[in-house]
Amino acid sequence: xxxxxxxxxxxxxxxxxxxxxxxxxxxxxxxxxxxxxxxxxxxxxxxxxxxxxxxxxxxxxxxxxxxxxxxxxxxxxxxxxxxxxxxxxxxxxxxxxxxxxxxxxxxxxxxxxxxxxxxxxxxxxxxxxxxxxxxxxxxxxxxxxxxxxxxxxxxxxxxxxxxxxxxxxxxxxxxxxxxxxxxxxxxxxxxxxxxxxxxxxxxxxxxxxxxxxxxxxxxxxxxxxxxxxxxxxxxxxxxxxxxxxxxxxxxxxxxxxxxxxxxxxxxxxxxxxxxxxxxxxxxxxxxxxxxxxxxxxxxxxxxxxxxxxxxxxxxxxxxxxxxxxxxxxxxxxxxxxxxxxxxxxxxxxxxxx
Ligand code: DNO
Numbered sequence: 001x002x003x004x005x006x007x008x009x010x011x012x013x014x015x016x017x018x019x020x021x022x023x024x025x026x027x028x029x030x031x032x033x034x035x036x037x038x039x040x041x042x043x044x045x046x047x048x049x050x051x052x053x054x055x056x057x058x059x060x061x062x063x064x065x066x067x068x069x070x071x072x073x074x075x076x077x078x079x080x081x082x083x084x085x086x087x088x089x090x091x092x093x094x095x096x097x098x099x100x101x102x103x104x105x106x107x108x109x110x111x112x113x114x115x116x117x118x119x120x121x122x123x124x125x126x127x128x129x130x131x132x133x134x135x136x137x138x139x140x141x142x143x144x145x146x147x148x149x150x151x152x153x154x155x156x157x158x159x160x161x162x163x164x165x166x167x168x169x170x171x172x173x174x175x176x177x178x179x180x181x182x183x184x185x186x187x188x189x190x191x192x193x194x195x196x197x198x199x200x201x202x203x204x205x206x207x208x209x210x211x212x213x214x215x216x217x218x219x220x221x222x223x224x225x226x227x228x229x230x231x232x233x234x235x236x237x238x239x240x241x242x243x244x245x246x247x248x249x250x251x252x253x254x255x256x257x258x259x260x261x262x263x264x265x266x267x268x269x270x271x272x273x274x275x276x277x278x279x280x281x282x283x284x285x286x287x288x289x290x291x292x293x294x295x296x297x298x299x300x301x302x303x304x305x306x307x308x309x310x311x312x313x314x315x316x317x318x319x320x321x322x323x324x325x326x327x328x329x330x331x332x333x334x335x336x337x338x339x340x341x342x343x344x345x346x347x348x349x350x351x352x353x
Pocket of ligand 1: 104105111112158
């Protein structure tokens with residue numbers, strides 16, 4: 001396992017590469033061109049500059065999160081083939097520079113969804129949380145406003161304001177897209193990109209739906225082991241793999257994460273490791289990484305990753321906001337650094353027996 005942290009790029013992130021380097025427990029970062037919009041072909045010069053900047057700080061660029069997928073691809077709209085061609089060209093440009101892991105998601109309209117980005121805890125820290133009852137009472141049109149209100153001035157990943165300004169149009173685009181169609185559209189996309197992934201050795205790592213059930217009546221197709229296996233079997237190529245996100249899959253207590261890891265042996269290309277605390281069905285908080293703070297057994301998860309011979313990048317996922325840090329919700333330096341230290345400790349213990 002290569003321990004990494006996510007970095008949104010200079011100007012988009014409150015955390016610097018030097019700070020990440022000083023965490024000491026991480027070897028690399030997972031970055032992106034944060035100002036790209038889905039459907040764009042990424043500029044080779046910008047990719048080169050991003051990689052050079054990361055490497056100049058003594059870190060490796062261990063992958064991209066995310067190259068986002070245009071809604072025309074997800075809905076099979078007339079522009080889909082054009083968007084896929086652009087995606088292939090972006091992959092080619094990443095591959096030419098030796099970047100070999102790309103995380104993406106296939107969630108309709110909204111990427112990850114939370115009802116609160118700063119829920120206070122007894123110790124004065126705050127966490128991201130989800131409450132289905134609250135989500136059910138929100139008009140999807142108002143969700144961006146309520147998310148942005150607590151985003152500390154940062155653009156949230158997957159919540160591009162230009163795209164979100166058209167929420168109604170986006171919903172209309174998905175009107176006839178049910179689970180079966182969304183799945184077919186994913187398979188169509190994957191089949192089209194596999195040749196370029198094969199050529200450059202790029203491992204595609206789909207991110208599970210977060211939370212792991214339909215939200216606002218929109219279909220979700222990457223929610224549990226059977227859905228993951230169906231996706232992997234439909235395009236049975238080692239370059240078609242998964243981001244094992246313990247927090248997203250773990251939003252549903254029925255998902256047995258260590259069992260999922262064992263079942264996906266060889267197809268996990270990236271791991272997001274964080275804990276969640278379940279309160280009731282459809283109601284959870286993002287906890288500290290420590291097992292005893294949440295509902296997931298982090299040691300069992302690390303053991304399972306070791307058992308399947310996982311060698312890819314992993315990152316601590318969303319952290320709590322602690323020590324008065326102002327950062328993008330979930331992506332402050334302090335609690336993610338604690339997470340990296342804790343997960344590295346578990347990994348060392350497990351790998352050294
Ligand atoms: C949120 C992230 C997601 C994730 C994308 C992957 O913090 O986990 O935005 O990066 O779904 O494409």
